[in-house]
Amino acid sequence: MxxxxxxxxxxxxxxxxxxxxxxxxxxxxxxxxxxxxxxxxxxxxxxxxxxxxxxxxxxxxxxxxxxxxxxxxxxxxxxxxxxxxxxxxxxxxxxxxxxxxxxxxxTERGNRRVGNQCLLKLTSGAEFHQSLTVTDVYRCLHISCVTLDRVWVSDQYNIMLTDTTGVPLHRVEDSCSGYYRGLQTVNSESELIYIDEDYNINKLSKDMKTTTTFIERTDSTWDPWCVYCSPSTWDLLVGMYNNDTYTGKVTRYNQSGQLTQTIQNDNTGRGLYSRPYYITENNNGDVVVSDWLTAVVVTERGGRHRFSYTGHPSGSGLLPHGICTDALSHILVCDGRTETVQMLNKDGQFLSHLLTESQEMGRPRGLSYDVNTHRLWVGSWDNNKVCVYRYITRQDALTDEHRPRPDGDTRYTTPRHNTTHQLNEGKTH
Structure with a gap:
């Protein structure tokens, strides 16, 4: 290009x-x-x-x-x-x-989100699109989109592949169990990468016939707790937890499984994380971590601490769970204290409560944003339902001044103007 x-x-x-x-x-x-x-x-x-x-x-x-x-x-x-x-x-x-x-x-590879923001805008609120009930899953704590009609969903015990009707297509038998966290992710080849019961990081082939060890656990003091595959570099981000010091860190691996970066302390030497439960990456390369019982911790691509979000208003308290970013670089996080999905801008400023606890969804816990369809997948703590919402839509990036078509079609004859959706602080949609 x-x-x-x-x-x-x-x-x-x-x-x-x-x-x-x-x-x-x-x-x-x-x-x-x-x-x-x-x-x-x-x-x-x-x-x-x-x-x-x-x-x-x-x-x-x-x-x-x-x-x-x-x-x-x-x-x-x-x-x-x-x-x-x-x-x-x-x-x-x-x-x-x-x-x-x-x-x-x-091509199908590469980061397609950058440069696309001029074609997208926020709607007036999150619009419910559909829901599905995932068989053999107790709670929907983490979601990883694969294709338009296939997602991986996990609870404390299972990782299940399902279609949009909830029909189970495959089950991972050796996944890590006992905690709710971001156990799995999907790479550029649509292969599942997940944490197994021995705290190794495995890769399941696209045809789901072959499982290989991608990163073997060699240090028993550090356990991988969450994983995320970057859609821009295809690096693997791993949130780690130390059972002896009760501290956490983030490690980065390239596509060959080689360790290339460790993010652990801020510029004063103080630890950034207590226990990373979920991890994701923003469009600007920021590493975004949902840290257990404390905050959303954000560092830049090089590892420098940018900010920690502790609730709205600041310091009010946050119980962060599932987390993701969208095509407009917003940070979305499930808060167990208010039972809402909160929307922040890329600099950590609170924008809105995008979703609240509902009869259909229950209490939100797992999040995944599909950059291809601009739909938000939300998993529930209360049941085995996944609800799909839309709050971002495409807009016309060009204006035109041409005369009406001879056939009388005037749908594209009026000038189009880009609009900016303003989110009022504290407003609930």
């Missing part, structure tokens, strides 16, 4: 240089350039209409984000009128743009 973007930028720069330095244009040059700009805008709008009608909603990354650059860049071109005939050696038109875009290769 960067290569194609640079190529298009170089082409625009070349044409601008040619216009301003080497060619003379007649009095109608400005008029013709304005006409070409309008044609470009109309072409972008037609592509957006096509995308809305035919592209699957799950296909988040859009080439139109790149085209939006051309729309914002073109008005910045300052034209100078001359008296002679225009002679352009190269033209910038929609065929050139489409030729560049057609060569862009989009």
């Amino acid at each position: 960067l290569t194609k973007a640079q190529r298009l930028k170089d082409r625009i720069d070349y044409v601008l240089y040619d216009l301003l330095n080497n060619v003379l244009c007649d009095l109608n040059f400005k008029h013709r350039c304005k006409k070409q700009k309008i044609e470009m805008i109309r072409h972008i709008v037609r592509l957006r209409r096509y995308e809305h009608r035919y592209v699957q909603p799950a296909f988040i990354f859009s080439a139109l984000q790149f085209l939006s650059f051309t729309k914002t860049a073109l008005p910045q071109i300052h034209l100078t009128l001359h008296t002679s005939q225009l002679s352009m050696t190269e033209s910038l038109n929609k065929e050139d743009v489409m030729e560049s875009l057609s060569a862009i290769q989009i």
